Amino acid sequence: MSLIDPTSLPHLGERYPCSPGRLRHHLAAEGLLGFDALATAARALPRKHVVRRVHNASNGEAFRVLDSGAHLANAIAAGGAGSGWIMLSHIQQLPAYRALIERLLGEIAPVIGSAAEAVRDINGFVFISAPGTHTPFHFDAEYSILFQIAGDKVLAAYPPAPPFLDLARREAYHRTGENLLEWKHDYAARGEQHLLARGDALFLPYAAPHWIHAGYKPSISLSVTWQCRKSRAIADALSLNPLLRRVGLPAYDPVARPSAPRLRAAASRIGQRIGLV
Template sequence: MSFLAPASLGSFADAYPLSPTMLRHSLMGQPLLSVEALAKAALELPPEYVERRIGNAAKGGEFKMDGSDDANVANVIRSIDTSGNWVMLRFVEQLPAYRELLDRLMDQIGPAIAPSTGPGLTVRGFIFISAPGTLTPFHFDCEYNMLFQIAGDKHFATYHPGPPWLPFDRHEAYYGAGGNMLPWNDAYEAEADVHHLQPGDALFVPYASPHWVKAGAEPSISLSITWQSQWSEAVGNAMHVNPLLRRWGLPTGNMPTWPKAPKWRSLSCRVARKARLL
């Protein structure tokens, strides 16, 4: 069974890897993505891979963790329409049934991405369960992402992965265990490429593209499948080794743009890791 419409896969292949692209899918009735199945999955995952946050953040504000001791996360998910929370199930590929679902999706995505960036590497799965109106603040993720809207709707705003939206120092700091939240400027509002996702819509988000997300008037469920490429892994290595090279008085260069890869810096990073310098 094909989850992705062949016609939308063709347009995605044409736009990949640099441009956000809308696709169509048929995952809405997938039992693993029902509220009850997700409540059970939250209990099966190790606790450190289940995040619960308060869904009243601002675009430049803190996305606060909800550390309530008296709330079972499964019950929070079951009552997501009134809980005021945002829940993320991280690395769901740890659960065999979800691993199989991600594998089937990657089998369909793979032929569209391979000609440009090669096979998808380090495939991960994330599921987001959002209370009505939840805003995920302005941030970036250092991976390629395809997000499938399952229930409810949301507005997903994307930006070019470079200055002023993604400053170089923020991108570099991420690889040194820095955060992925970004400073907000109200002028960015008019510069967003806003995608309105409804059930059956999917959105490809390019590597490191800054974005914010706002859920609609109903509870939202979304599935993200993410991957790396040889190019994105090389960029990550280069950004990680940059501070070390700088301390040694060596050049670090600018942020590489696809398809140009920072080969010598990536190699330097691998050598530094083996020498336990990173």
């Protein structure tokens, strides 16, 4: 049986790669994504790739990592995070999960392959969330699809442009890896909200800011992320901006110039090799 409901692919095709697009899937029956299997995965992953954070953060500064004396696999095996948010990152390191992710991407390849270059830099993340978990406003410099496996969530997506995401924050991410964004109360009514129940999935465009709020039951979600040639070129071009400003040249802004910045990206890679960037 297909993992993706093929009748939902045309909608994704209409929205990809610039707008959030919904899908239906059959991953809820996948044994690898149950609590017992995820506990086994947590034990197999490097400890740094199994992280617990507070579940009721109201802003970025409060979304702190929680220390845990016991291995977080024990909490997962017991049925979830209790009063926290657990992330298993880079699960594609484990062969069974790598195969699952590749199968998922293979089923949507007719859609995403027609609108952009082949996917690369594939990563997988599993989020195990306590009831009511709030993931603060942030962005990810990649394309992603969030598959809801158990429980439900509301995800509010925003355009990757000011006032939600400005050039300074984009550049800072490529220096520091910090992706949390300032939240303003008037943003609340301006996001495109999606209720994701078991069997739902949502594609998010590259760098689209968003926040997530889990429902009243423990939640399991799988996020599959990737890059393409254009997104890698954007990242390289943004990394070059500080040097361009120092020599009096205009910086690259992906909102003002949405086409792939091939020449700037090539110059950035050369600068990185010789230590200028």
